Amino acid sequence: MTPFKLTEELLVEIQQLISEEAHDQLREMLTEFHYADIAEIVNDLEIEEATYLIKQLDSEKTSDALTELDEDVREAILGNLSPKEIAVELEELDTDDAADIIGELPKSIVQEVISEIDDREHAKDIVDLLRYDESTAGGLMAKELVKVNENWNVLTCVKEMRIQAENVTRVHSIYVVDDEDKLKGRLSLKDLLTTSTRANIRDVYINKVDSVNVNEKPEEVAKIMSKYDLEAIPVVDEIGRLVGRITIDDIVDVIREEADKDYQMAAGISQDVDSDDSIWELTRARLPWLILGLFGGAAAAVIMGGFEEMFKAYTILFLFTPLIAAMAGNVGVQSSAIIVQGLANDDIKGSISNRLIKEMLLALLNGFILSILLLLFTWLWKGDLMTSIAISISLIAVIVVAGFIGTFVPLFLDKRGIDPAIATGPFITTSNDIFGILIYFSIAKLILGL
Template sequence: MTPFKLTDELIAEIQQLIEAKKNADLQLLMKEFHYADIAEIADELTVDEATYLIKLLDSEKTSDIIAEMDEDIREAVLNNLSAKEIAGELKELDTDDAADIVGELPKEIVQEVISEIEDREHAKDIVDLLRYDEDSAGGLMAKELVRVNENWNVLTCVKEMRAQAENVTRVHSIYVVDDEDKLKGRLSLKDLLTTSTKTHIKNIYIPKVDYVGVNEKSEEVAKIMSKYDLEAIPVVDEIGRLVGRITIDDIVDVIREEADKDYQMAAGISQDVEADDSIWELTRARLPWLILGLFGGAAAAYIMGGFEEMFNKYTVLFLFTPLIAAMAGNVGVQSSAIIVQGLANDDLKGSVSNRLVKEIVLALLNGVILAVILLLFTWGWKGDFMTALAISISLIAVIVVAGFVGTFTPLFLHKRGVDPAIATGPFITTSNDIFGILIYFLIAKMILGI
């Protein structure tokens, strides 16, 4: 399969076909593309052109296109559709995707859209999903799944599965429930096919099954599915009843969104924004951390002002100030990045104290190696051994403290329920810059006897 590539020529061709209303040619052209590719095309069209395209194509395909579109474009396109047209798109989608779209609609038309959905069971399932937090297992799950009762025999089970499978896009697992719909286990397709039709399901199902509760955080669901290599996982309510399932494609979206958020936070962006967002939105996301950096720089300048006498006598100390600040920031970010990654992947082992000791020893080892290099360089350059020694010992102390701060801060934030990714950004860099400069001048002052 040749990878799809969006080009200016293709967009121009589609726009010309829309403008000329050559519907047959447009439908023929779109037939070649996957719905995800058409969604990418729609994101590059104007809202009116994207709406025209959606109305032209068959709803069996456009429902998936709408689900894949950029949120802002999707919202604008849906505003151009009637409640009945939106309902027609929703009926083709799995309940989780349909609920996501309904959740983005203006409140005043949600009820109207729901009432236009002909399949009342489908509508009921969508409404049921809307009551869950979007970052929970309940907000991620779909209602479509295959469930069988433990009291059925194999023959009845196969008949029921055929009926249920019509509404399920992909059958990952067969779940077994009791008469109260409580999850009991899972059923092996091999066992089902190789067992007598009169055998009861309770005699062949596998009682061991991984599951999550409806209120489980989406990040925790991602960790469980990743750890156990699951393509799907059942979801149970507060009393253990099977209410839905989460599939791997939903978890991939969660992982990607979490990675994007952590990356932006590490870069000093406090909100979830994209390059195409307005200048005001981008400013609000970036400015808080820039202000923090400004205050941090002012604090560092104030600290340096207290050592003005040293500058007059040992000008060389001033020359190495950027190096000390940079090393402090770099070491802090390295240490915090490792800890944040470990916390995110849930593979951070051992006690906090052991982790801190390990990072301090590591920082000390790196600091000594770097300090020896710096000592030789400075001594050879300036010919003043004591000054070179003061700068080098300061570097060791700064690196050790930065390693400690970079390790302790994300662990502390995690314990307090704050996203530790914040510790890999300007917060840790600025704090280590301040600590680094203060330590640098204090140690230099002691060694040089000023």
Template sequence: MQFELTSEYLDKLRDAIDDKDAAFLNAQLHELYAPDIAEIINQLRDSEAAYIYELLDDETAPNVLLELDDDMRERLLATFSSKQIAEQLDNMDSDDAADVISELPQNIQEEVLSHIEDLEQASDIAELINYQEGTAGSLMAKELVSVYGFETVNACIEEIRRQTDNVDVMYAVYVVDNNERLIGMLSLKKLIISHPLARIEEIQDPDIQYVKTSTTSEEVAEIMQKYDLVVLPVVDQFGRLVGRITIDDVVDVIRETAEENIQRMSGLSDDVDSNDDLWRLSRARIPWLLVGMCGGIVGSRIIGTYEQQIKIHPEMAYFIPLIGAMGGNVGVQSSAIIVQGLANNTL
């Protein structure tokens, strides 16, 4: 069921790229989902990647771009003009587009924004890149369906038909008052099973969870996990509905936080993986090794003051590594338990 990238398959694709066999490649790409295509492109050389990317249709290409590794995406975008980048962003959800554009240099950002045809999309993206990294504002997307409380179910369904062009995935309809302030929500299920002439106010659920744009990502992740939410509305400081956060973005936050914790615990000061270059890997590893070395040197000075005793009883030296290792192991275990307690708020 799940796609598995084999090296034979990759070689076959590479040969087809060398032969510029667009028909074969198109047939292959059509069979695959965007994340799978991204997995393939990540393994290709830059020129091959650009060739494959060219072949993708307008709907698939932006999704593939999003799923690429950060450095492959950077290299691929570097070969694009501002106008070409703008075309890709036009077909993305606003939050994804904001993520991509915020990786570009400042001067190119403005150029790209000016080339986006859909003015609403451009202003949404411009708004989103202004929110600080690590807040609900930076996680949220602008695409949502909202209705006024005084409308009927029928009018609401009409409104959904109208607004739905912008919204790929929709789990709930938000209900706002005349001032665009969030007052409740309506599940699609409720909408389907309610009488067409019922007023939204009467069938909505006023008791909903929401966050402010300034709420931290960690708190958003915590709320969505605790209350088992799939989508969470975001309001500004006046309580007006400005966006929504979906669980898939939060799953990424949870995974990244866990990875970061493991790396921190093992004394890496930077986010690295085994494919990174030597310089980046060294830079991440050396700081805490230096701290460890300073500690070791202090330890050797202290042992040095017992020189005479060691001369007389050299067997004392045998147990230095044993005592050090046991102390270290117990310390690491205890810190793992305590750190986890802090992370889960059980402490």
């Protein structure tokens, strides 16, 4: 299968058909397109054109395409649809996707849209999902699943599964519940096919099943599914009743969003923004860290001012100031990045003190190797052994301190319930610049006897 590529020629052709209101040709052209490809086309159309296209195509395809659109584009298109037209789209979606879209609608029309959904059971499930916070497993799950009662026999089980499977896009697992809907285990399809039709499900189901609570954080759900290679995981309420399931496609979205957020934090962007956001929104996201960097630079300048007399005697020290600051920042970011990654993957084990000792030893080894190289370079360049020693020893100290800060800060933030990703960006770089310059000149002053 050749990957879809939206060309300028194709886009112009579609726009031409829309302007001519060539309904049949438009539907014939796009009927074989995947809904993700439809979404890519819609994102590049004017809103009026996009709305027209959505109205012309089968809702079975356009409903999924709506979930793939940029949020602003989707909001604009939905604003051009009537409550009945929105309801028709929602009826084709799984409950989790439908609930997400309803959550984006103006509150003034939400009730009307829900009332227009013909499938009352589907509407009830959507309403049920809306009560969960979107930052929990309950807000992430879908109600569509296949479950069987432990008291059924295999024949009854198969009949019920056929009915339930009609509303489920993919049957990843068959869950077993008791009469109170409490999750008991899962059913192997192989066992179901090889067992007598008169056998009871309670005698063949597997009582070990991984599940998550409705209040679990999506990031924790992602860790569990990743660790156990799960394609889907059941969700239970506070008393253990099966209320939904989370599938791998939802978790991929969570992982991607978390990675985007961490990347922005590491770059010094304090809010979740996109390149298409307004200048004011982008400024608000970036300015706090830029101000921090400004104050950090000012603090470094004040520190350097306190060693003005030493500059006059040893100008070479000034020449190596950028190198010291850069090494401090680089080592700090490296250390914090490793820790943040380990925390995200739940790989950080043991006490903080053991982790700090390990990072300090690593920083000491790296600092020693780098300082030897710097000592040889400076000595050969300037021929001043004492000054070269002072600069090299300062570099070792700066690297060790930077490694300590880069390791301790994200661990400390994580213990306090603060996202440690904040420590991989300008925060670490700025703090290490300040400490690095202070340590550099203090050690040089001590060794050179000034």
